[in-house]
Amino acid sequence: MHIRDILAEGETTISFEFFPPKTAGSTEVLFDTIVELEPCAPSFVSVTYGAGGSTHDLTHDLVVRLRTTTSLDPIPHLTCVGHSERDISEILQRYAEAGVSNLLALRGDAPRGGSSFGGAFAHASDLVRAIREFQGHPDARGFGIGVAGFPEGHPDTPNRLVEMDHLRAKVDAGADYICTQLFFDNRDFYDFRERCELAGVRVPILAGIMPVTSLGGMKRMAELASGARFPARLLKALARAGGDAEAVQRVGIHYATEQCADLLHHGVAGLHFYTLNQSSATRRIYENLGLRGQVATQ
Numbered sequence: 337m338h339i340r341d342i343l344a345e346g347e348t349t350i351s352f353e354f355f356p357p358k359t360a361g362s363t364e365v366l367f368d369t370i371v372e373l374e375p376c377a378p379s380f381v382s383v384t385y386g387a388g389g390s391t392h393d394l395t396h397d398l399v400v401r402l403r404t405t406t407s408l409d410p411i412p413h414l415t416c417v418g419h420s421e422r423d424i425s426e427i428l429q430r431y432a433e434a435g436v437s438n439l440l441a442l443r444g445d446a447p448r449g450g451s452s453f454g455g456a457f458a459h460a461s462d463l464v465r466a467i468r469e470f471q472g473h474p475d476a477r478g479f480g481i482g483v484a485g486f487p488e489g490h491p492d493t494p495n496r497l498v499e500m501d502h503l504r505a506k507v508d509a510g511a512d513y514i515c516t517q518l519f520f521d522n523r524d525f526y527d528f529r530e531r532c533e534l535a536g537v538r539v540p541i542l543a544g545i546m547p548v549t550s551l552g553g554m555k556r557m558a559e560l561a562s563g564a565r566f567p568a569r570l571l572k573a574l575a576r577a578g579g580d581a582e583a584v585q586r587v588g589i590h591y592a593t594e595q596c597a598d599l600l601h602h603g604v605a606g607l608h609f610y611t612l613n614q615s616s617a618t619r620r621i622y623e624n625l626g627l628r629g630q631v632a633t634q
Contacts, residue, residue, distance in 0.1 A: 488524050547592035
């Protein structure tokens with residue numbers, strides 16, 4: 337289903353993110369997770385893309401399997417880094433032939449040891465433009481396109497005014513919606529949403545949610561998110577858990593549930609859960625919120 341049609345329905349979207357496993361065994365574990373999450377009837381699911389396009393084939397294969405063996409609507413990530421114009425054209429053609437309707441266009445991370453973001457696609461807006469101009473999709477509207485947003489600020493753009501210029505460029509190039517990086521303080525999201533409005537960026541903004549489920553995971557989360565800010569209220573609650581693994585998970589799920597409930601109350605366009613290929617925390621938050629299938633805006 338084209339993302340424009342999904343968003344036009346006017347209901348709050350719920351979506352999940354998976355990453356492509358690298359072994360047959362971990363692939364089957366992921367599909368056990370998917371079996372548990374499929375009854376939640378998400379609006380769509382996204383599939384990540386490794387640094388420098390390192391998981392290109394794995395991403396494609398997982399997307400095709402999701403399309404052909406589940407009821408889920410997969411949206412593959414696609415990045416600028418490591419690709420020529422010909423590469424991107426060939427990737428888009430493969431997805432079009434596979435019946436994929438939507439993509440999430442990202443600048444992406446350089447592979448280890450690499451530092452260049454030049455070439456044909458120096459910015460995510462260049463990739464968005466190439467996808468929008470692609471002529472080989474059977475849907476006359478072409479691909480639906482999502483882009484990333486950063487409520488806490490883009491790690492490579494400390495100037496928040498310039499950051500908003502870059503986001504506006506992606507939307508002007510043809511993006512249909514924004515999916516944010518994870519965050520833990522909703523005030524950052526509301527401020528980001530207001531700044532988008534002021535900058536004339538008026539596409540739906542989906543909030544990225546990743547519950548804390550372990551202390552080690554929280555540290556890795558901070559690294560992956562380039563310094564995610566953990567509010568003192570969350571840190572105090574985790575400290576009271578005293579290192580008990582189950583208590584830490586309960587705290588993280590409770591905090592994420594409250595965070596999501598507040599976002600729904602304030603009319604968020606969608607909630608996008610970074611699942612880390614696990615189902616337990618996402619399912620419990622889903623149940624805590626009383627969500628069943630599609631979500632009505634609260």
